[in-house]
Amino acid sequence: MFACGTAPTAEPASDAGPVATSAVEVRANEIFASISGDAVEREASHYLTWKDLNAGYADCMRAAGHSVDLTFLPLWTGWEPDATSASWMGALNRPPSVHARAIAASSRAELGDGRVYSNAFNAASAKCNDGDTETVDLGNIPGQPEGAAELTDEFKQLVHEVDSRLGPIDVYTECMDAEGIDYAKDSGGEQGRQGLYRSLTAEMPYPPLPGTEEPPAWSDYLQRERQALAADNRCRRDRYEQGLRELAPLLDDFEAANRAAISATDRAWDATVAEATEAGFQPG
Numbered sequence: 001m002f003a004c005g006t007a008p009t010a011e012p013a014s015d016a017g018p019v020a021t022s023a024v025e026v027r028a029n030e031i032f033a034s035i036s037g038d039a040v041e042r043e044a045s046h047y048l049t050w051k052d053l054n055a056g057y058a059d060c061m062r063a064a065g066h067s068v069d070l071t072f073l074p075l076w077t078g079w080e081p082d083a084t085s086a087s088w089m090g091a092l093n094r095p096p097s098v099h100a101r102a103i104a105a106s107s108r109a110e111l112g113d114g115r116v117y118s119n120a121f122n123a124a125s126a127k128c129n130d131g132d133t134e135t136v137d138l139g140n141i142p143g144q145p146e147g148a149a150e151l152t153d154e155f156k157q158l159v160h161e162v163d164s165r166l167g168p169i170d171v172y173t174e175c176m177d178a179e180g181i182d183y184a185k186d187s188g189g190e191q192g193r194q195g196l197y198r199s200l201t202a203e204m205p206y207p208p209l210p211g212t213e214e215p216p217a218w219s220d221y222l223q224r225e226r227q228a229l230a231a232d233n234r235c236r237r238d239r240y241e242q243g244l245r246e247l248a249p250l251l252d253d254f255e256a257a258n259r260a261a262i263s264a265t266d267r268a269w270d271a272t273v274a275e276a277t278e279a280g281f282q283p284g
Contacts, residue, residue, distance in 0.1 A: 021244040032083030034266040035151040040283045041269040043076040044276035045143035052142055078102025086163035087192030088239040095225055096200050104207040145268030158250045166239045179231035
């Protein structure tokens with residue numbers, strides 16, 4: 001038998017304490033954001049993709065004599081990197097509801113003024129939407145720096161390598177069960193930290209918009225989220241901090257081997273924001 005949060009673990013790689021492991025997490029997030037993009041950089045790439053997808057429709061409507069005010073809905077408002085995410089690994093105390101509320105608020109700001117369009121406009125819109133659907137080549141996403149996806153995958157492999165050393169995830173699942181948290185039904189087969197967050201996201205109702213009353217369903221969800229994250233903290237902290245200690249030297253090796261590529265990718269993300277801004281993107 002074991003007590004949650006004190007389950008047997010392998011011997012730590014060093015005597016580094018909480019401050020040291022916190023610094024490793026911060027450093028991992030900084031490296032990850034440099035190669036995979038921060039919230040603004042990812043949103044800029046998303047904006048360029050959205051422009052590409054809607055260019056044909058806008059051209060068609062202009063040819064029909066109509067101007068269009070297309071609605072861009074953000075994906076990354078309020079997002080923060082979680083570079084260490086895996087099963088045992090992954091940031092503690094990170095409520096999915098925070099990002100969801102930021103997206104809801106940002107999306108409302110992007111919605112139009114509720115105009116009612118003419119029959120002629122609607123007919124042209126239907127005709128312009130009736131053509132072939134534009135697609136995006138996932139190997140060539142607008143604004144994504146060359147080599148960023150490969151560097152990101154290489155980085156994630158380091159995290160999963162460490163995660164695999166931390167022992168069977170069944171220990172975590174048993175601990176969460178003892179805490180009264182069953183995350184398996186909505187986890188999509190994911191286990192551990194990733195399974196928990198997928199489960200919480202799946203059961204989350206649509207967040208209330210700023211200035212509106214918080215419905216009971218949202219209040220109930222926030223209570224369940226707090227309980228789940230508190231249990232996750234108790235059941236996973238020891239293994240996660242051990243993993244961060246083991247990850248630290250791997251980050252040294254990764255940076256040393258990819259220093260020039262990381263710097264070039266970071267600069268390329270800046271160029272993505274500049275390109276998107278010139279095209280109409282408004283960074284938050």
